[in-house]
Amino acid sequence: xxxxxxxxxxxxxxxxxxxxxxxxxxxxxxxxxxxxxxxxxxxxxxxxxxxxxxxxxxxxxxxxxxxxxxxxxxxxxxxxxxxxxxxxxxxxxxxxxxxxxxxxxxxxxxxxxxxxxxxxxxxxxxxxxxxxxxxxxxxxxxxxxxxxxxxxxxxxxxxxxxxxxxxxxxxxxxxxxxxxxxxxxxxxxxxxxxxxxxxxxxxxxxxxxxxxxxxxxxxxxxxxxxxxxx
Numbered sequence: 507x508x509x510x511x512x513x514x515x516x517x518x519x520x521x522x523x524x525x526x527x528x529x530x531x532x533x534x535x536x537x538x539x540x541x542x543x544x545x546x547x548x549x550x551x552x553x554x555x556x557x558x559x560x561x562x563x564x565x566x567x568x569x570x571x572x573x574x575x576x577x578x579x580x581x582x583x584x585x586x587x588x589x590x591x592x593x594x595x596x597x598x599x600x601x602x603x604x605x606x607x608x609x610x611x612x613x614x615x616x617x618x619x620x621x622x623x624x625x626x627x628x629x630x631x632x633x634x635x636x637x638x639x640x641x642x643x644x645x646x647x648x649x650x651x652x653x654x655x656x657x658x659x660x661x662x663x664x665x666x667x668x669x670x671x672x673x674x675x676x677x678x679x680x681x682x683x684x685x686x687x688x689x690x691x692x693x694x695x696x697x698x699x700x701x702x703x704x705x706x707x708x709x710x711x712x713x714x715x716x717x718x719x720x721x722x723x724x725x726x727x728x729x730x731x732x733x734x735x736x
Contacts, residue, residue, distance in 0.1 A: 555625055556682055563632050563678075567639070575644045577651035581708060586649050592701040596679070599694030600686055609690040616687035627681025635674025638663040642671070650708045658717045660724055666733040668724065669709070672702045673731050706730065 603610045614620060639646060641662040645653055663670035679698045683691040710730075713721050729736055 552621065556628065556685060559625075559628055559632060560682075563636075566636065570639060570646070571648060573644060574646055575653035575655065577647060577649075578654055578656075579652040579712070581650040585704065585708065589701040589705060592697045596694040596697040596701070599690045599697070600682060604690055609693060610688055612687045613689050613692060614684070614687045616685070620687055621685050624681045624683075624685030627684065628678045629681075631674045631677030631679075631681060633674070634663065634677065635671050638670035638674060646671075650705060650712060652712055652716050656716060658713070658720055658724065660728070665728065668728050668730045669702075669706055672706060676702065676731070 599609075641664060642659055645657055645659060647653065663673075667673045676695075676699060679695045683695045710725075714725075717724075
């Protein structure tokens, strides 16, 4: 009996140490003021929900990249490198204060309302993007490419937008910016818009060359990013 009680106490101590460790490496990007009497679990949730959403999303993308069609045409290294730099800068702006102090100021009062609204928008955007990735299948690529036996996908989310992966991703970054509530996060979201806009323009041109009249008809029928709008 004494042995069992001792094991339980040690287990509780290990759990408490784990909680303390997570709290000690609190992600500073969101920095949500804790409500009164908030539990340790909720503190960890507030600190780690958004990083966890994005980490799982990136890991999923990496896993799915294992099985794609071979490319017959690929964009140049310079354009891909430029987009990568924009995306890296965007991530940094979500997490790190910058020397331009006004960018670290809040554009909205943050609290539980903005946190959970931002979380819902982020999760919805990521899920929509994942749905689009599943439908696109082996035609997907990280860079702008034309694949062997490339197919023009027009079903599912592609019946709503020509680039639904970008639609979901842009929705998610705006949701995360709302939760951060700082101007630097909005700037980070703008960099994502710029990076995906550059990629979208090249993809549109290459898909038009690849599929000809079929893509022209699809383009007239379906908007690029926002259904029935843009």
